Amino acid sequence: MIDWFSGNEGYIQGALVAALLAASVQVALRAGVLSFASVGFYGVGAYGTGYLTATQGWGTAPAATVVVIITMVLSWLLALVLARLRALYLAMATIAFVLLVQIGALAWDSVTGGPLGLFGIPPALGTGGVALILAGVLAVNALTQRGAVGRRLLLLRKDEALASALGVNVRHQHQIAFVWSAVLGSLAGISQASLLTVFTPENLGFSVMVSALTALVVGGTWHWSGPLIGGVVFSWFLSAYLGFASDYRGVVEGALTVVVLVFLPKGLAGLFELLDPGRLRRAAAGPTGGPGGVSAGVPGGASTGQDRPVPAQEMGVSS
Amino acid sequence: MTAVLELRDIKVRFGGVKAVDGVSLALEPGHLHALVGPNGSGKTTVVNTMSRLVTPTDGQVFLGGQDVTAAGPHEVYRRGLARTFQGIRLVEGLTVRENVLLGVQELPTARSRAGRRRAAEAADEALERMDVHHVAQVAPAALPYGVQRRVEIARAVAGAPKILLLDEPVAGMSAGERQEISAVLGRLRDDGMTMLLIEHDLRFVLGLSDHLFVLNFGQLLAAGDPAATAALPAVQEAFLGRKHVPA
Amino acid sequence: MRHRARTATCLLAASVAILTAACGSSGSSGGSAAGDVLKITYIADTSGPGAFYGKDYVAGAEYAVDQVNAEGGVGGRTLDLEVVDSASDQQTAVGAMTKAVKSDSSAVMYALLSQNALAMAPIAQRSKVPFIVGQSGVDGIAEAGDYVYRTTTSEGRFYEAMLSTLHDQGASSTAILYASDNPTAVTNATKTIPAIAEKLGMTITETVPVKTADTDYSQPASRIADSSPDVVADLTFGPAVTTSIQALREAGFDGPLYGTSALGAGALKPAGAAAKDTYYPSVFIPSPKLPWASGTSFLSEYQKATGSAPSFSAAGGHDQVMFLVAALQEIGEGDVTRESVKDALASVAGKGFVGATGDPVRFVDRAAVTPGVLVRWDGEAETVAPDQPSPLLAAYTG
Amino acid sequence: MSQQLVNAIALGSIYTLFSLGLTLSWGILNVLNLAHGAIFTAGTMFAFLLTEHAAGLPFAVVLVAALVGSALLAVLMEAVAFAPIRARSANALDAEMRTLIASVAVASIIVTVVGIQSDHQPYALPQSLLERHRYDLLGVHVSNVQILVLVAAIVLSVLLVLFVRRSRYGRAMRAVAFDRTAAGMVGISARTLQLAAMALSGALAGVAGVLLAVYLGAADAHMGDSFLLKAFAIIILAGVGSLEGAVFFAYALALVETLVGYYLGGDVRDALAFVLIVVILVLRPQGLAARQGWQRA
Numbered sequence A: 001m002i003d004w005f006s007g008n009e010g011y012i013q014g015a016l017v018a019a020l021l022a023a024s025v026q027v028a029l030r031a032g033v034l035s036f037a038s039v040g041f042y043g044v045g046a047y048g049t050g051y052l053t054a055t056q057g058w059g060t061a062p063a064a065t066v067v068v069i070i071t072m073v074l075s076w077l078l079a080l081v082l083a084r085l086r087a088l089y090l091a092m093a094t095i096a097f098v099l100l101v102q103i104g105a106l107a108w109d110s111v112t113g114g115p116l117g118l119f120g121i122p123p124a125l126g127t128g129g130v131a132l133i134l135a136g137v138l139a140v141n142a143l144t145q146r147g148a149v150g151r152r153l154l155l156l157r158k159d160e161a162l163a164s165a166l167g168v169n170v171r172h173q174h175q176i177a178f179v180w181s182a183v184l185g186s187l188a189g190i191s192q193a194s195l196l197t198v199f200t201p202e203n204l205g206f207s208v209m210v211s212a213l214t215a216l217v218v219g220g221t222w223h224w225s226g227p228l229i230g231g232v233v234f235s236w237f238l239s240a241y242l243g244f245a246s247d248y249r250g251v252v253e254g255a256l257t258v259v260v261l262v263f264l265p266k267g268l269a270g271l272f273e274l275l276d277p278g279r280l281r282r283a284a285a286g287p288t289g290g291p292g293g294v295s296a297g298v299p300g301g302a303s304t305g306q307d308r309p310v311p312a313q314e315m316g317v318s319s
Numbered sequence B: 001m002t003a004v005l006e007l008r009d010i011k012v013r014f015g016g017v018k019a020v021d022g023v024s025l026a027l028e029p030g031h032l033h034a035l036v037g038p039n040g041s042g043k044t045t046v047v048n049t050m051s052r053l054v055t056p057t058d059g060q061v062f063l064g065g066q067d068v069t070a071a072g073p074h075e076v077y078r079r080g081l082a083r084t085f086q087g088i089r090l091v092e093g094l095t096v097r098e099n100v101l102l103g104v105q106e107l108p109t110a111r112s113r114a115g116r117r118r119a120a121e122a123a124d125e126a127l128e129r130m131d132v133h134h135v136a137q138v139a140p141a142a143l144p145y146g147v148q149r150r151v152e153i154a155r156a157v158a159g160a161p162k163i164l165l166l167d168e169p170v171a172g173m174s175a176g177e178r179q180e181i182s183a184v185l186g187r188l189r190d191d192g193m194t195m196l197l198i199e200h201d202l203r204f205v206l207g208l209s210d211h212l213f214v215l216n217f218g219q220l221l222a223a224g225d226p227a228a229t230a231a232l233p234a235v236q237e238a239f240l241g242r243k244h245v246p247a
Numbered sequence C: 001m002r003h004r005a006r007t008a009t010c011l012l013a014a015s016v017a018i019l020t021a022a023c024g025s026s027g028s029s030g031g032s033a034a035g036d037v038l039k040i041t042y043i044a045d046t047s048g049p050g051a052f053y054g055k056d057y058v059a060g061a062e063y064a065v066d067q068v069n070a071e072g073g074v075g076g077r078t079l080d081l082e083v084v085d086s087a088s089d090q091q092t093a094v095g096a097m098t099k100a101v102k103s104d105s106s107a108v109m110y111a112l113l114s115q116n117a118l119a120m121a122p123i124a125q126r127s128k129v130p131f132i133v134g135q136s137g138v139d140g141i142a143e144a145g146d147y148v149y150r151t152t153t154s155e156g157r158f159y160e161a162m163l164s165t166l167h168d169q170g171a172s173s174t175a176i177l178y179a180s181d182n183p184t185a186v187t188n189a190t191k192t193i194p195a196i197a198e199k200l201g202m203t204i205t206e207t208v209p210v211k212t213a214d215t216d217y218s219q220p221a222s223r224i225a226d227s228s229p230d231v232v233a234d235l236t237f238g239p240a241v242t243t244s245i246q247a248l249r250e251a252g253f254d255g256p257l258y259g260t261s262a263l264g265a266g267a268l269k270p271a272g273a274a275a276k277d278t279y280y281p282s283v284f285i286p287s288p289k290l291p292w293a294s295g296t297s298f299l300s301e302y303q304k305a306t307g308s309a310p311s312f313s314a315a316g317g318h319d320q321v322m323f324l325v326a327a328l329q330e331i332g333e334g335d336v337t338r339e340s341v342k343d344a345l346a347s348v349a350g351k352g353f354v355g356a357t358g359d360p361v362r363f364v365d366r367a368a369v370t371p372g373v374l375v376r377w378d379g380e381a382e383t384v385a386p387d388q389p390s391p392l393l394a395a396y397t398g
Numbered sequence D: 001m002s003q004q005l006v007n008a009i010a011l012g013s014i015y016t017l018f019s020l021g022l023t024l025s026w027g028i029l030n031v032l033n034l035a036h037g038a039i040f041t042a043g044t045m046f047a048f049l050l051t052e053h054a055a056g057l058p059f060a061v062v063l064v065a066a067l068v069g070s071a072l073l074a075v076l077m078e079a080v081a082f083a084p085i086r087a088r089s090a091n092a093l094d095a096e097m098r099t100l101i102a103s104v105a106v107a108s109i110i111v112t113v114v115g116i117q118s119d120h121q122p123y124a125l126p127q128s129l130l131e132r133h134r135y136d137l138l139g140v141h142v143s144n145v146q147i148l149v150l151v152a153a154i155v156l157s158v159l160l161v162l163f164v165r166r167s168r169y170g171r172a173m174r175a176v177a178f179d180r181t182a183a184g185m186v187g188i189s190a191r192t193l194q195l196a197a198m199a200l201s202g203a204l205a206g207v208a209g210v211l212l213a214v215y216l217g218a219a220d221a222h223m224g225d226s227f228l229l230k231a232f233a234i235i236i237l238a239g240v241g242s243l244e245g246a247v248f249f250a251y252a253l254a255l256v257e258t259l260v261g262y263y264l265g266g267d268v269r270d271a272l273a274f275v276l277i278v279v280i281l282v283l284r285p286q287g288l289a290a291r292q293g294w295q296r297a
Helices: A002-007 A009-029 A037-055 A060-081 A087-107 A126-143 A147-158 A160-165 A170-196 A206-219 A226-241 A243-263 A269-274 A277-284 A312-318 B043-050 B073-078 B096-105 B113-129 B145-158 B175-190 B202-206 B226-231 B233-240 C002-024 C051-070 C090-102 C114-127 C140-144 C155-168 C183-200 C218-226 C239-250 C293-306 C312-331 C338-351 D002-029 D036-053 D059-088 D092-117 D144-166 D168-178 D182-186 D190-216 D224-238 D243-264 D266-283
Strands: B005-014 B017-027 B032-036 B058-063 B081-084 B163-167 B194-199 B211-216 B219-224 C037-044 C078-085 C107-111 C131-133 C148-150 C173-179 C203-210 C231-235 C257-259 C278-282 C353-355 C358-364 C367-369 C373-377 C382-384 D134-137 D140-143
Touching (some): A009 A126, A087 A206, A087 D224, A147 A160, A147 B096, A160 B073, A206 D092, A243 D059, B017 B058, B073 B081, B145 B163, B211 B233, C090 C107, C107 C114, C107 C312, C114 C131, C155 C373, C203 C218, C218 C239, C218 D002, C218 D243, D002 D140, D002 D144, D002 D168, D002 D224, D036 D224, D059 D092, D144 D190, D168 D190
Parallel strands (some): C173 C231, C231 C257, C257 C278
């Protein structure tokens, strides 16, 4: 067991960081915020920790603390700036933000080491430390999946107008989700820097966003365990056991993702849910859970599958 | 007697379109008001302005005597303005009871442990009041349309609002279901709830409301006693749709 | 029931942490391989974007192992080369590295992406496993510690001779086009070349950064052509090589080009005649004119054994193995442990060993120093450039 | 200076061809199609394979073949991934997110296959396919390929604008862009319309890919990525779904990038598109050229 673990430690580390990163996208998404900004803060976390420890000689704990505080401040400001954007527009703006972070990482030589990156970052956290961070994050996410917070999140992502009409301060909730997402991204970055001991601009950017989102969706977008499952599948199993087919890894990942998207809307975590008898009882009473929307407005009315929740501004025009 | 809710010279413009053009009205405590008008007359915009989903281009909104023109929708809800929407908007993935809990859980009074217990009690009470407590643990999508509508109203009244706005609650309903909702609204009025009912069917509100507002082309065409107002030639004309002469 | 589910959730999440934390602290003795078979783990990017080079490294290493085993092994032991694909992916490479250090391999080798090598080297050093890196553009790798070696010369060290050759041919000014997202290119463009140019009295007319992912080189090319340099350094990679060369020609620059070994191995083929008169340094090219005998004999023997000419990658892979073999010869019948291998590597590094890329391949600060060769692309094929100093690297003899 | 202008026009033409296809799929299907770059790359690979296996084909034939191949690939993607996902998504946010990820997944498949096919090395269309010539006009270098790219961009954008304005399909597409339930009104099923939009989008990507491969001289599996992000900037500047706006801002961005690159350096130029995305989205989410704010929600 211990030998097996230590032989796989590198892959496990990869899975842990991937899970943290996927969770960072998830916590935004479950409040209805399609944001990749956390991947940018992954860079902030990694470079910040790397700079403070490797270059400035700080200890990892104070460095990480300062970096998380910086992340909170920056992400709060960014949330204020992006407050008006939703859905694909927010996604687009945050993709641009991540790429700007990457460009900044390349250009800001004195802190980031430029294209060479930072190396010699002290490996202080270790696999156990990162696992603890992840466990804490997942526990918080699991606890907030149900109950009053869980209901509020569900309401937020399914119907913003209704949420605000029921007393939810939508903008404020989105900002909280945005900051929490950024903090998780930053923690992923801190972990990655500490585990790998190097961080370069190539560790950042578009492909990182893609892997985080893919791991999340394949693992299960709406379940707290989704990021963990996705991280393990993509960063561990596919890295370690694909073997002869590794040239086709992109094909395997892509095909797996499409299949899950089409046939398993709840991701691989949805498979476990099927085994939960409590769920079945509720399902028998009608469709529940999952990424559904508000129920159809008019009985028998056409549902094309693409009606948007009507933006508040438009409602008046249509009455 | 101060109005529970008052609009003063509200104007709303979307791009170049004047959706609401200078509407003033006041809702009296304990009354069931009806706001009628043909499709496209701006009814929903008026309600959205009241519930603060739409910010008026011009004019003011008063709730309980206080200017709430700049407040957010969640703030007016916390101050006692609840509403329903034109389409059914129950959250899939939550049971009926959980949906109704949404109506109370964001209120400032629900913050403490004791507050949460009281909120749960209020939700259960609302379920009973709307006679949907027997389906509390059911997924709403499985229910008939009329029942879903009552669940929505339960959610809206669970937070003990001072005023309730209902946006076309009987649209698309069978005669039986209309009757059901009509009875529910009557009971709420008897309990002293101030309400504004938006409806495009003039006949439906005639027997039900205490006070009638008629909206056409974004302007208030007439207001007052339901039967007398409905009988006005301009109102008749607007509803029968012969000639439209903006007043 | 709800409550129970929540408790279970917490327990599960917590158990993840405890499990991994508990296991994380355990160490491994590391495999000391005595006996008949000696295991070596070769981690290489044999799939993904690096595969083109990675496969050749493996081929060269496998060839070397076969040669050694055919002659009865070393110190009575045969070599067993376990090849692990790191798929041009950092996480996979690190995963393979942690697995390898826990295995019974006596040494680990890796070739290609400096990004990955940088992350792997500290793991090797921490776990006290000899780690021999082949090609890698950056200098920092061998700094990880005394278990880590690099068997190729860093390219920038060849630039002085390359520029002197061009200078001798009449070039008195140069412009530089470089990929600003590549650490090697940045160092060479902003430090190495300017220093050499100053020494030679050459002027630098323009230094233009581009990104590897850039798609339009006409504007940087115009800037360079407008400055009318005699020669241009093209320090780009991948398709940018062709694109930038074509853009330079279209912008009106007709002189010689020079650059990194990324220009080799077929990168110039798509550019064809446009790339005529392009120079780059290499540790090896498959040419019978190679100025050192161990290189030409490797070329002919490899060709005989495999039927194809070895690329510089194959030569690099071969030399990684030969370095280790030299160390094992040093150990002889003695105990082979990771520590003894490390000590033997240090001893060999002091003396040098015979490799395809030099005779001897020597080491300074655990990084190889080899003679090198200047390559010229004549529009159709790569040849050993005429009139080049031999060895290309003056420091090699000194 | 005038040389920079020539360069900017050629770059703008490539941006135009690429962005038009992308704005179609975003405007009509509400798909942020991150596989557009991969289809563009696939177009170059189709052309490459064709020239390898059937040397001597005229350039026009190769171009059309790549166009058809890319269109089919896009239709396949719509039919196998996007459509089933849309049909199973309950609301807009969910559908948008899931198709976005599906497009990334499809891109990963295509890029991997092209990578294996090309041995992860740059590949080039044969020089003989289109002989390059350089002309010196008043001290400015212009190549025949630059002229070709410009002409193709102008012709295709005019054709596309006319198609969208005048034809029944085009009107239906525009109607759908403003009101998602409107397709039926014009007598064309939403299904057909979606496939047509994807085919058109893929065809444009294929043409852009082949022209770019000829223009640049080489291609590789990842060449589409950087265009994708530039195209997003262009679409956001123009307002989603605005073809004329996309054409205008494609050239505007190319010009500004070229000038900024010339005077301020590469890092500023690289950041430009992304800064523009954020600034425009924050200040004027409907884009600079769009008529009204229907996209904002």
